[in-house]
Amino acid sequence: MNSLPQRNELTDEPQEGQTASGERQNLADALAHERNVLRTMIDLIPAFIYAKDANSRFTACNELVARRMGTSPEQLVGKTDFDFFPPEMAQKFFDDEQALIKSGVPLINHEEIAFDKTRGMNRVILTSKVPLRDEHGNLTGIVGTGYDITDRKVAEERMASMERHESIGRLAAGVAHEINTPIQYLKDSVSFVQEGVQELLDYIDALHAAMPQPKEPDENVEELRKEMPPALKLMADGLSRIAEIVRSMKDFSRADQNEVGQVDLNRSIHSTLVVARSQYSAVADAETELGEIPPVTCNGSQINQVMLSLIGNAAEAIRDKVNGTSERGKIMVRTRADGEHVVIEIEDTGGGIPEEIRERVFDQFFTTKQVGSGTGQGLSVARRVIINAHNGSLDFTSEMGKGTTFIVRLPVNGFAME
Ligand SMILES: Nc1ncnc2c1ncn2[C@@H]1O[C@H](COP(=O)(O)OP(=O)(O)OP(=O)(O)O)[C@@H](O)[C@H]1O
Ligand SMILES: [Mg+2]
Incomplete structure (x- = not known):
């Protein structure tokens, strides 16, 4: 207020000049205010917003863009993607933008992979880029926006994979059911033939013995006598094994229907290990020490899913460790009763979980x-969605180089009490 009259006195500026400069001042203030509002707005929007010139050099951006690149909006001006991203990634963005600047055709909802420095990982970005024109209509650059859709994509993939699993589970249950009947009569027939063959052989022996002058033993018959019983035993063993796999498949997928009931967890663990065999058999042997435990009121299908996740993780940890060597690892599953709880431990001989990620494995x-x-959902779903809902707990202990033990504690009647 003081300075204006003083300046007027000195320069003897006409009254209207004073008004003009006041208006200019107001205009500048208004512009600065508007700029500030816009700046705050674009920094607030949870999306990447930026502008580049015709050579794909940044001319402006919001906080989110700068943060992802590990810098500030001011520092980013004049730089290009080549200053921040791996060369192939930067080249891809550059090519897209140059094509857009040439053709003037916007790029809308285009999925791209971009590195995020704050997280130290690649993310999926849904990007739109439009051409920027000057007052004569010439293309002078681009304006772009992007949304990080990684979490959504991962959740969608997870959903799709769960649905796939569910339908495969249903199919497996159906197949197991169908195979069960022929296996049953094959087993019955094999044991009938086993007994019959033995009877025939005994009969031949008796005939021989009754002959006044026994014949020289026939070579072919002698060979049959020697080889038929073990061949039939092999058949019976093979069929028992198939029957066990089919029973486990049925058990495992019968629990599919999201039902809560009294579950024999030892039996669940047994069938899960049979069903998941192909996941670990190349790198590890599975052993069990199953204690006497009461039936647990729980959602059998969900607990099976947890077991499958933990066994899968154990197998992968072992695979990472023994890969390229002739070593094999071991997965040990133990159960025991502990007061009103049942405890299941899944111990592996993998490389262990490094200290610095222990806090995050359930994220x-x-x-x-x-x-x-x-997808990084195995443990989070196991703990957050399943075990917590059962009023149980899921934790682990781990030693680098030695292995990891995941510990599930379930209340015997916790689910019903909910
Ligand atoms: N038994 C284990 N030994 C060593 N590391 C493990 C073990 N179990 C889990 N981890 C670590 O925890 C991370 C998260 O496990 P989680 O099961 O949640 O996801 P994932 O196995 O990576 O993916 P998904 O289960 O969705 O296929 C794993 O990537 C791994 O680094
Ligand atoms: Mg997993």
Whole structure:
């Protein structure tokens, strides 16, 4: 207020000049205010927003873009993607943008993979880029937005995979049911033939003995006598094994219908180990020490899913450790009763869980596996969705180089008390 009249006195500026400069000042203030509002708005929007010139150099961006690249909006101006991303990634973005600048055709809802420095991992970004024109209509650059859709994508994939599992489970239950009947009559027939063959052989022996002058033993008959019983035993053993696999498949997928009931967890563990054999058999042997435990009121299908996840993780930890060597690992599953609880331990001889990620292994989407091979939902679903709902707990102990033991504690009647 003081400075304006003083300046007027000095320069003897006409009254209207004073008004003009006041208006300019107001205009500048208004512009600064508007800028500030816009700046705050674009920083608040949970999306990447940026502008680039015709050479794909950043001219502006919001906080989120800068943070993802490990810098500040001011520092980013004048830089390109090549200053931040791996060369192939930057080249891909550059090519997309140059094509857009040439053709003027916007790029809408395009999925791309971009590295996120704050998280130290690749993320899936849903991107739109539109051309920016000057007042004469010339293309001078682009404006882009992007949303991080990684979590949604992963959840969608997980959902799809769960649905696939469910339908495969149903199919497996149906197949197991169908195979069961012919196996039963095969088993009955084999044991009938076993007994019959023995009777025939005994009869031949008796005939021989009754002959006044016994014939020289026939070579072929002698060979049959020697080889038929073990061949029939092999058949019977093979059939028992198939019957066991089929029974486990039935057991495992019968629990499919999301029902709560009294479950014999020792039997669940046995069938899960049979069903999951192909996941670990190449790298590990599975052993059990199943104690006397009471039936547990729980959702059998969900507990099976937890067992399957933990066994899968154990197998992968072992695979990582023994890969390329002739070593094999061991997965040991133990159960025991502990007051009103049943405890299940799944111990592996994998490499252990490094100290620095122990806090995070139960986080949703946390995985150390390659993109596409693990979704990082196994443990989070197991603890957050399943075991917590059963009023139980899921924890682990781990020693680097030695292995990891996951410990599930379930109240015997916890689910019913809910
Ligand atoms: N038994 C184990 N030994 C060593 N590390 C493990 C073990 N179990 C889990 N982890 C670590 O915890 C991470 C998260 O496990 P989780 O089961 O939640 O996801 P994932 O196995 O990576 O993927 P998904 O189960 O969805 O296929 C794994 O990537 C791995 O780093
Ligand atoms: Mg897993």
